Amino acid sequence: MLFNSWEFSLFLPVVFILYWYVFNRSLRLQNFLILIASYFFYGWWSWKFMILLMTSTFLDYLYGFGVASENKRKAKFFLWLSVINNLGILGVFKYYNFFAVEFQGLMSQLGVHVSPALLHVALPVGISFYTFHGMSYVFDIYRGRQKPVTNFVDYAVFVCFFPLLVAGPIERASHLLPQVQRRRTFDYRQAVQGCSLILWGMFKKVVVADTLSVAVDEIFKQYTHSSATTLIVGAIAFSFQIYGDFGGYSDIALGTAKLFGFELLSNFRFPYFSRDIAEFWRRWHISLSSWFRDYLYIPLGGSKEGKLKAVRNTFIVFLVSGFWHGASWTFIIWGFIHACGFLPLLLTDRNRTHVLDVVAQDRRWPNFTELRQMIGTFIFVTIAWVFFRARDITTAVAYLVRIVTDSFTHPQQYLHLPHYMALFGYIVVILAGDWYLRRDERNYEFPSIAIYVIGIVTAVYFLAGQSDHLQFIYFQF
Numbered sequence: 001m002l003f004n005s006w007e008f009s010l011f012l013p014v015v016f017i018l019y020w021y022v023f024n025r026s027l028r029l030q031n032f033l034i035l036i037a038s039y040f041f042y043g044w045w046s047w048k049f050m051i052l053l054m055t056s057t058f059l060d061y062l063y064g065f066g067v068a069s070e071n072k073r074k075a076k077f078f079l080w081l082s083v084i085n086n087l088g089i090l091g092v093f094k095y096y097n098f099f100a101v102e103f104q105g106l107m108s109q110l111g112v113h114v115s116p117a118l119l120h121v122a123l124p125v126g127i128s129f130y131t132f133h134g135m136s137y138v139f140d141i142y143r144g145r146q147k148p149v150t151n152f153v154d155y156a157v158f159v160c161f162f163p164l165l166v167a168g169p170i171e172r173a174s175h176l177l178p179q180v181q182r183r184r185t186f187d188y189r190q191a192v193q194g195c196s197l198i199l200w201g202m203f204k205k206v207v208v209a210d211t212l213s214v215a216v217d218e219i220f221k222q223y224t225h226s227s228a229t230t231l232i233v234g235a236i237a238f239s240f241q242i243y244g245d246f247g248g249y250s251d252i253a254l255g256t257a258k259l260f261g262f263e264l265l266s267n268f269r270f271p272y273f274s275r276d277i278a279e280f281w282r283r284w285h286i287s288l289s290s291w292f293r294d295y296l297y298i299p300l301g302g303s304k305e306g307k308l309k310a311v312r313n314t315f316i317v318f319l320v321s322g323f324w325h326g327a328s329w330t331f332i333i334w335g336f337i338h339a340c341g342f343l344p345l346l347l348t349d350r351n352r353t354h355v356l357d358v359v360a361q362d363r364r365w366p367n368f369t370e371l372r373q374m375i376g377t378f379i380f381v382t383i384a385w386v387f388f389r390a391r392d393i394t395t396a397v398a399y400l401v402r403i404v405t406d407s408f409t410h411p412q413q414y415l416h417l418p419h420y421m422a423l424f425g426y427i428v429v430i431l432a433g434d435w436y437l438r439r440d441e442r443n444y445e446f447p448s449i450a451i452y453v454i455g456i457v458t459a460v461y462f463l464a465g466q467s468d469h470l471q472f473i474y475f476q477f
Helices: 006-021 027-043 047-067 072-109 127-142 152-160 173-181 188-221 228-259 277-281 286-297 307-325 329-347 368-389 393-409 411-415 423-437 448-464
Strands: none
Touching: 006 027, 006 228, 027 047, 027 152, 047 072, 047 127, 047 152, 072 127, 127 152, 127 173, 127 286, 152 173, 188 228, 188 423, 188 448, 228 368, 228 393, 228 411, 228 423, 277 329, 277 368, 286 307, 307 329, 329 368, 329 393, 368 393, 393 411
């Protein structure tokens, strides 16, 4: 079920009413309702893969008890069992075809013909997210940071809570489970904040991202015959398409959780206001970045064993992060580019310069230095996004090369306004809204007139079926 669908617009109020007005006398009943609603939400897309979700959830629930054993050998055995189980599921459904095709290509270069069997099944929605939920729970028990949950419903809600099920944030048991196990009361202010988040998230997705997607698809499809200015507009448009798409999803997820009395981890903090790549990754897909930091980067030694190992660990994390996004070399190259952008900051100990503050912290507008830093970071990120969006590495390289060559052969094109200039109107609106809210991504409080305008515009685009309710980009991961 998509957040931007008619089904969800009916599903959400029904569950909300049942939750607060029918099942509100019992925490167990409320949690059971959430679990059933979450399975229904996921099963709407595929009842077959819902069985896979339930199986994966139940296995990690059992592994948790084994990992909690005082017998270290037994605990480590169940830890590895969980890792093999979760990565095995990912490997089969997400990466098997990639490795099979790559192996076939390698063998053909050696003069050996092989025809591996390929899987012809859709990738289960949210599989990368719920498997990482399960692994983090088992890891935390092994480290002594979490005790195994005895109530299966409580654990299943932690893994399958429908606002975060298909595209995050990747929650931690220590953060979400106490909320699942604690009695919740309706908070009017929290609910209003939730509705504001949902509305702004829907605007980002339905009005901005889905509108930009039409132009982006057209430009990337015809890049070989397009001018440099058009290709630059296409790259910028995709940057804001994925910004509106993923940012919109994150806002809707946080807002929906607030309606039920939950506060999810922040996952998106206005990343295009970042002043360097390190800050960008503290603001873009925060829960994934912190997951890899805690469960991959630090166990590998982090930055405590010298610069050389810190560089090695950084490249490993970024390459794995790229591969997490998809079984394609384009995603791996995308991760590699970001690792290269992060490297100078790491070597000069400037990777934690902007940890606690936001741009123009105590001012209305950024100063010249901050503006220059934000623009430079955005250009770097946008170039990397071309690899993320392109169907293969050859296409991405050709796209960027054409921008350079056509700029030299037809420099006069920069004296005229490029095609698709109307797209920048959408970009300005989304940037203006997020700039206004940049100090707190969780508690959106627009002026009343802005809420009415955003609501009306979003409703018009939604009712008009502007984009036929396109799936969120991160659903494919």
